[in-house]
Amino acid sequence: MKCTFGNIRLCISAMIMSGAMASCSSDEGYNDRIFYSSIVTIESTDEGAGTVFSFQRYDDSPLITLTAPDRTVDKKRVGTRALLYYYPESGDPYASGRVEIRSLGAINCDTAIIRPIERYEWDHDAIFLNALWRTGEYINLRMRAEYSDKPRYFGLVVDSLTLDNPWPEAYILHNLDGAPPGYLRESYASFDISKVWRQPGCLGLRIHVNDSNLPADTYVFPKKTE
Incomplete structure (x- = not known):
């Protein structure tokens, strides 16, 4: 799906x-x-x-x-x-x-969306992050999140106001949208960041996460320099 x-x-x-x-x-x-x-x-x-x-x-x-x-x-x-x-x-x-x-x-997969981050309550609900890594033009996550069969907000949002910066700011959005919290289940996600990664002048990407597991809340992914 x-x-x-x-x-x-x-x-x-x-x-x-x-x-x-x-x-x-x-x-x-x-x-x-x-x-x-x-x-x-x-x-x-x-x-x-x-x-x-x-x-x-x-x-x-x-x-x-x-x-x-x-x-x-x-x-x-x-x-x-x-x-x-x-x-x-x-x-x-x-x-x-x-x-x-x-x-x-x-797994959950899509293309990173480019919008003003102020439109979204990106950190409304935390995820339990196990790993966040880059492979080429993809950002991948292994995590746990509350199980629910109801729709929710989830994705990778790149703040459009920072798109022209050397280091665009991106956010892992997770919002249960009113669904009651449930038990945690393992999940994987992968997001295509090529539209951002190929921007002229882009040196890398900073990703912000509301995480209930690891102490870090920001991850830095630099581009390879020739």
Whole structure:
């Protein structure tokens, strides 16, 4: 499921809590093989060629391409981000090549929205952040948030008033929109920041988070300098 933004408000129908897109493990019972996980982009899927994924391990590291020749997914998923658990045929999880899928999970994904941050109560509800990192032109989150099947505000907002600054200011918006707090469940998210990252004069991005777990509330992601 892809998160979408409205004209004024940010919304998703329900936050995806590590939802399964496809359970693809062919293993029966216990096995001692090591599997790995990465947030990937689904590049293509075809009955004859299988499914192709791409990702970067961290920051500006080389692009890695993984191919699962015997698995396909819904073609509507092409171009979206997902959480892939896999066995690499070569044994190296960060080398391009063939893989066997253990499972493939839907995550919250969208493009960072550029608006005046003053329009939103971005810090209304905290998230329990486990990790925040950049891979190429994506910002990724692993976190826990209150479970609710009601719509909420959630997204990455870049303050348009700072867009022309060397360091634009971005905010992880989370607002339950009146839904009662529930128990925390794990969730992943990935946001495309290319529109900001490619701005002339952009040196990096600062991201602000209302976090109930880690002490930091601001994360700095510098661009690689030649």
